[in-house]
Amino acid sequence: MLQLSQLKKVMANIEMLLSENTFTITTAHQPNIFTGPLYFIYKILHAVKLSEYLNTTIPNTHFVPVYYMGSEDADIDELGHIYINGEKYQWQTNQTGAVGRMKIDKALLELIETISGQLMVHPYGKEIVQLIKDCYKEDITIEQATLAFVHALFGEYGLVILLPDNAMLKKAFVPVIQKELTEEFSHKAVQETVANFPKEYKIQASGRPLNLFYLKDESRNRIEQSNGQWAIVHGPLTTDHGPWTETEILTELKNHPDRFSPNVILRPVFQEMILPNIAFIGGGGELAYWLELKKVFEVAGVPYPVLVVRNSFAVVEKETKALKEKLLFSWIDLFKPEVELVKELIQKKSSAQLSLDKEKIAVTDFYTNLKTTVSNIDITLQHHIEALKVVALKKIDMLEKKMLRAEKKKFEAEQRQLKKLKAKLFPAGNLQERIENMSSFYAKWGKDFIKSIYENSQGLEQRFGVLEEG
Numbered sequence: 343m344l345q346l347s348q349l350k351k352v353m354a355n356i357e358m359l360l361s362e363n364t365f366t367i368t369t370a371h372q373p374n375i376f377t378g379p380l381y382f383i384y385k386i387l388h389a390v391k392l393s394e395y396l397n398t399t400i401p402n403t404h405f406v407p408v409y410y411m412g413s414e415d416a417d418i419d420e421l422g423h424i425y426i427n428g429e430k431y432q433w434q435t436n437q438t439g440a441v442g443r444m445k446i447d448k449a450l451l452e453l454i455e456t457i458s459g460q461l462m463v464h465p466y467g468k469e470i471v472q473l474i475k476d477c478y479k480e481d482i483t484i485e486q487a488t489l490a491f492v493h494a495l496f497g498e499y500g501l502v503i504l505l506p507d508n509a510m511l512k513k514a515f516v517p518v519i520q521k522e523l524t525e526e527f528s529h530k531a532v533q534e535t536v537a538n539f540p541k542e543y544k545i546q547a548s549g550r551p552l553n554l555f556y557l558k559d560e561s562r563n564r565i566e567q568s569n570g571q572w573a574i575v576h577g578p579l580t581t582d583h584g585p586w587t588e589t590e591i592l593t594e595l596k597n598h599p600d601r602f603s604p605n606v607i608l609r610p611v612f613q614e615m616i617l618p619n620i621a622f623i624g625g626g627g628e629l630a631y632w633l634e635l636k637k638v639f640e641v642a643g644v645p646y647p648v649l650v651v652r653n654s655f656a657v658v659e660k661e662t663k664a665l666k667e668k669l670l671f672s673w674i675d676l677f678k679p680e681v682e683l684v685k686e687l688i689q690k691k692s693s694a695q696l697s698l699d700k701e702k703i704a705v706t707d708f709y710t711n712l713k714t715t716v717s718n719i720d721i722t723l724q725h726h727i728e729a730l731k732v733v734a735l736k737k738i739d740m741l742e743k744k745m746l747r748a749e750k751k752k753f754e755a756e757q758r759q760l761k762k763l764k765a766k767l768f769p770a771g772n773l774q775e776r777i778e779n780m781s782s783f784y785a786k787w788g789k790d791f792i793k794s795i796y797e798n799s800q801g802l803e804q805r806f807g808v809l810e811e812g
Contacts, residue, residue: 351500352493355406359502359618363403366502367393369623369652370410370613373442373488374421375433375450376457376474380775380783381625381652383495383792387799388623388653390499395801405620409492410504410613413442413485414555414603416562424779426460428769439560440603442485442507446478454478461781466788470781495792506612507557512599515612518642519554519595519602523565523572524588528553528607531637539634546631549607557603565602610635611642621648653799655807656774657783657791662766663810665759673808680764687756688749698742705734787811 358364369385377383389407396405415421421441422433433453437444454474461467477490489503506512512519521527529551536545554565556574564575573585586594595602604612610632613619624632629649639646656673658666666676670690675683709731716723750757769777783791798807 352497355500355502358404366406366408366617366619367621368408368410368619370412372412372415372421373484376424377780380778380780383780385623385652386496387796391799392801406502408502408504413507414440416440425777426779426782431457440562444484446480446482461785464785467785470784509600511616514616516599522554526551527641528638531641532634535637536634547606553605553607555603558601611644615644619647621650623650623652625652655809656767658810660811665763676767688753691753698738702738
């Protein structure tokens with residue numbers, strides 16, 4: 343858990359937020375169990391590093407790194423699992439509603455015991471398992487556990503964690519909630535914005551006519567308006583006699599602002615409204631949907647932040663690095679499709695001639711000369727010669743592929759090694775950072791793993807980092 347010195351740094355940053363010349367650098371994420379995929383911690387350390395950079399370059403101003411916890415998200419299927427060494431571990435719970443409000447139950451404690459077996463075999467496995475157990479205790483909420491865990495990992499960097507599922511904070515957002523309830527302004531604003539986007543742009547989050555949820559106890563359900571009445575979708579009746587009237591729902595908002603939860607369209611507006619934020623750090627898809635919200639911010643009267651694409655890394659162990667060097671590939675090469683890499687591998691390792699490019703040139707020259715010869719007799723025969731050339735080149739292409747297939751059989755061991763290498767860097771066909779959890783890396787290297795990411799994180803530079811062991 344946090345040492346006193348770490349708590350002092352966090353508290354100093356919180357107190358600094360009372361100053362008019364203090365601003366925040368924010369990243370946001372749902373409370374995935376045990377931090378979920380690696381990019382969860384990459385985002386946080388990016389916010390820390392950018393804050394430090396701005397603190398040294400802009401005088402008389404202070405910048406505080408903030409992690410905004412999206413604890414009202416109700417997608418337990420997405421947030422309730424982790425991957426360790428490519429194997430998925432799922433929290434089997436029957437709880438519903440906002441994940442942040444869910445309780446640590448026996449099923450999650452059993453899951454911790456299960457993953458302990460994977461982690462305890464490593465030098466720092468006992469340390470990370472004990473840290474998880476200290477933070478994830480039975481009957482506390484996921485929000486509380488995530489707060490404790492993230493503080494324990496990043497408190498020494500002065501990270502401030504914001505829990506927005508709070509009545510006082512929601513009270514500040516009441517004017518925007520009321521505007522959404524009575525005018526349904528956000529969906530219209532998004533549609534106006536995306537109408538001007540290029541056709542090639544993939545819409546990330548179009549939202550709904552009314553972008554609010556009703557949050558109570560173990561439920562988080564959409565609110566819909568029809569003919570001047572507001573009702574909860576897939577939830578209990580909102581009043582004794584049926585759906586709300588406008589007066590009733592605005593009274594409910596005034597008395598219980600914490601029961602109104604913004605969805606993906608309005609959550610960023612809420613975040614920026616309650617923070618003195620100047621920059622938001624997120625992934626590519628995340629920032630793509632933020633771009634759809636510029637008009638929403640404008641109509642709500644909330645300042646729109648600078649958007650910064652988060653840092654990305656691949657963590658490479660000694661065995662993986664050695665395998666890459668043995669197969670004679672660069673890190674950039676390994677982003678190519680496996681089929682293409684197999685072909686390159688065979689070409690590098692084989693002493694046989696596998697390319698028929700010279701032969702193709704010779705065939706092309708042959709038919710070019712033949713076309714000249716027959717043109718002197720009948721110029722219309724040129725089309726026939728061209729067709730013969732196309733057929734001949736296709737047959738050579740087929741022969742070249744057969745030669746490669748025959749040679750591939752001699753290098754089956756290397757192909758298996760390539761498949762293993764790709765699986766390490768791209769588990770489940772995705773980037774490592776989007777799948778693997780940090781716990782296995784912490785178990786191997788301890789706090790040095792967090793420190794290494796921190797030291798290699800960039801502020802405003804955009805590049806993909808490869809962190810090699812040793």
